[in-house]
Amino acid sequence: MxxxxxxxxxxxxxxxxxxxxxxxxxxxxxxxxxxxxxxxxxxxxxxxxxxxxxxxxxxxxxxxxxxxxxxxxxxxxxxxxxxPDLYPSDPKRRGTINQRLAFNLCNLYPSVSMYTFGDVFGAPSTDQIKSKALRSLSVFETILKDQGTKFAAGEKFSIADIGLLQTAICMEAADFDFSPYPLIAKWYETCKTQGAMWEDFKAIRDDLHFFLKNPPNKDALAQLDKKRDASFQQK
CATH class of the missing domain: 3.40.30.10 (Glutaredoxin)
Structure with a gap:
């Protein structure tokens, strides 16, 4: 197989x-x-x-x-x-997980990653980017407050947490101050106890931290953009 x-x-x-x-x-x-x-x-x-x-x-x-x-x-x-709690068959529980994943994909992750690592990959941070990231984090903090559960979509660890962890990883790698968001900080520390899977998240955290301290030069980014543009040209 x-x-x-x-x-x-x-x-x-x-x-x-x-x-x-x-x-x-x-x-x-x-x-x-x-x-x-x-x-x-x-x-x-x-x-x-x-x-x-x-x-x-x-x-x-x-x-x-x-x-x-x-x-x-x-x-x-x-x-x-x-x-079964990773992605339950119950439509309401699954719907909540899907909402958290969609929120992260469309809102939280792009805004936070751009704010924390935009400079590294050639997209300088602005006040507007910062404001959008902080608004998204406030929404996540409110979700955790209103829900009042251990994990992002309930009392059980699910793929909603795995999706959202990629955002928290960017924050930790960039030495982001979690203190204005105590429920996010608490959720994040709880997720770190979920067994062997944390090894992979530690790896990307360390990689991102390295990139932050050792950013690629502008020539490398320019060459990458050229390769990207060339690859999408119609033949």
Missing amino acids: PVLEVFYMRASPPSYAVLALLKHTKTPYKATELDYFGGQQFTEEHAKRNPQKEVPVIQDGDYILCESVAILQYIADAYGKGL
Whole structure:
């Protein structure tokens, strides 16, 4: 039986969310790293897996899937049978998890990652970016306050927490001050107790911290942009 393969990059928190869930569900997998600055994500080979030329992507036999949220949902359904709370079948519980994942994907993660690491990857931070990130964090703090539970979507650890952890990782890697958001800080520390999967999140935290302290030069970013632009030109 083929082993599920994950295509990822070191500087990609969504990739590590997928790797963490695979470890949490004890799913055998092969991890294939793509060279970010080498532009491996822009090759025709990778475009066949994902026309957006992004990561993460999984290949499970003949089945290929991209978009981290969809991958988390698939892995929980396909390989999390012994962990039903990861992605419960009850429509209301599942709906809450889906909402948290959508909130993170569309609001929290992009705003916080841009605020904490935009400078590193060529997108200078502005007051507007900072304001949007802090608003998103206030919303997450309010969600945790109103819900009053241990985890982001209830009393049980779920893929909602794994999705949201990629945002918290960016904050810790950038030495962000969690003190204005005590419930987020408490939730984050609780998530760190969830077994072996934390090893993958520690890895991306350390990678991001390294990138912050050792940012790529402007020439490297310019070359990467050229590769990206060239890869999307119609032939």
